[in-house]
Amino acid sequence: xxxxxxxxxIIGVGLIGGSLGMILRRKGLASRVIGVGRRxxxxxxxxxxxxxxxxxxxxxxxxxxxxxxxxxxxVDTYAxxxxxxxxxxxxxxxxxxxxxxxxxxxxxxxxAMPADVHFVGGHxxxxxxxxxxxxxxxxxxxxxxxxxxxxxxxxxxxxxQVRIMWQETGSIVLTMDPHLHDKILGAxxxxxxxxxxxxxxxxxxxxxxxxxxxxxxxxxxxxRDTTRIAASSPExxxxxxxxxxxxxxxxxxxxxxxxxxxxxxxxxxxAAGIEKALERAKQEREKFxxxxxxxx
Numbered sequence: 001x002x003x004x005x006x007x008x009x010i011i012g013v014g015l016i017g018g019s020l021g022m023i024l025r026r027k028g029l030a031s032r033v034i035g036v037g038r039r040x041x042x043x044x045x046x047x048x049x050x051x052x053x054x055x056x057x058x059x060x061x062x063x064x065x066x067x068x069x070x071x072x073x074x075v076d077t078y079a080x081x082x083x084x085x086x087x088x089x090x091x092x093x094x095x096x097x098x099x100x101x102x103x104x105x106x107x108x109x110x111x112a113m114p115a116d117v118h119f120v121g122g123h124x125x126x127x128x129x130x131x132x133x134x135x136x137x138x139x140x141x142x143x144x145x146x147x148x149x150x151x152x153x154x155x156x157x158x159x160x161q162v163r164i165m166w167q168e169t170g171s172i173v174l175t176m177d178p179h180l181h182d183k184i185l186g187a188x189x190x191x192x193x194x195x196x197x198x199x200x201x202x203x204x205x206x207x208x209x210x211x212x213x214x215x216x217x218x219x220x221x222x223x224r225d226t227t228r229i230a231a232s233s234p235e236x237x238x239x240x241x242x243x244x245x246x247x248x249x250x251x252x253x254x255x256x257x258x259x260x261x262x263x264x265x266x267x268x269x270x271a272a273g274i275e276k277a278l279e280r281a282k283q284e285r286e287k288f289x290x291x292x293x294x295x296x
Contacts, residue, residue, distance in 0.1 A: 003164045005030040009066040011059055011081060013037050013046040016098045016124060017072030018133030019140040021051035023169050026138060036062040046133045064088045068165075071097040075105055076239035082112035091116035094158045098124055100185060100236075101243040102149040102178035110153050118158035121149035121178055123185070124171060131233050142170035149178035186247035193237055194252060196230040 008030040010017040017035075024030040035052035036059045037043050043055035056062045063069050063085050071078060078097065089095070095117060099105060106121040113119050126144035146166040150159050159175075166173045176184075207213040215223075241248060265273040 003029055003161055003168065005067040007032045007034060007066045008068040008070065009034045009036060009062040010052065010070045010072055011036045011062070012071070012073035013043060013051060013055070013133050014072060015127065015131050015133065015135050015140070017070060018046055018049070018051040018136035019138065020070060020169065021046065022049070022136060022138045025050060025053070027168055029165065029168060030068065034062045034066070042133060049133060049136065051133055051136060059085045060088045065090070066093060069093060069095045071095065071099070074236050074239045075099040075101045075243055078105060078109055079112070082109060086112050086114055086117070089114060089117045093117050094120060094161060096120045096122045096162050098122060100189065100240050101182060103182040105243060106149055106151060106178040110151065118155040120154060120158050120162040122162060122166065123147045123149070123181065124166065139170070141166070144171055146171035146173045147181055148173060148175045149181050150175055151178065182244050183247050186244050187251055190240060190244055190248050191251045191255060193229050193232065194241070194248065195255065196227050197237070200227050200230045
């Protein structure tokens with residue numbers, strides 16, 4: 001199936017949306033790429049970097065003639081966006097997204113679609129801790145996984161077009177049930193972000209007790225590696241945590257049990273128990289591939 005869109009609209013021209021726009025334009029997958037956003041300076045930067053051809057502030061102007069609309073805003077804004085401009089979409093338009101939450105969000109988005117407009121849930125797993133179009137790159141998705149989450153309502157032609165689009169970015173594309181997606185990503189991405197944010201907050205509290213503790217000045221590679229993702233967008237991760245709260249709270253409880261057991265072993269001076277727990281973790285970690293298939 002040859003892929004070409006006359007007009008693509010990207011709602012939210014940040015790291016992911018901007019990088020996708022660069023590829024759509026460079027590869028000629030869209031004749032025009034329209035950026036939609038709130039911050040004019042960011043949109044001007046997107047034009048300068050070649051992520052979009054032009055920009056509009058009113059999303060209705062951006063989507064009315066589009067064949068493809070990409071939602072690349074925080075997931076909690078989807079309902080507001082779709083309520084505002086879904087009725088402006090022409091028949092045959094494909095709407096897709098890049099959100100880290102699928103499940104109920106896909107169901108909600110499907111229900112908001114007018115007749116003959118097709119929604120395809122998507123999640124390119126290629127984030128960075130840096131945000132904004134200035135951090136974007138045509139190579140952001142190369143070798144990364146992109147999960148598409150079709151349902152019984154998904155139009156197969158639209159699904160195939162979105163699949164080809166992400167393959168053109170260099171992504172490894174796979175499909176998954178949207179609710180299974182949220183369980184898996186809740187464990188391998190959302191929980192690590194909880195741990196990183198919580199660790200940084202714990203260190204801030206410890207610093208209040210030990211004023212000489214210079215977090216930045218004395219941190220080594222271990223702390224920097226462990227907490228790198230704590231530099232991610234609080235707004236984005238707030239919404240992800242809330243939308244996946246049921247899975248995530250269960251996984252946090254599992255993490256608390258594991259942390260509590262390690263705390264008990266350390267407190268009681270159980271050297272053999274500590275080593276056994278660490279060896280179990282080490283062996284599992286060594287099974288990870290050299291190049292991760294799933295990151296943020």
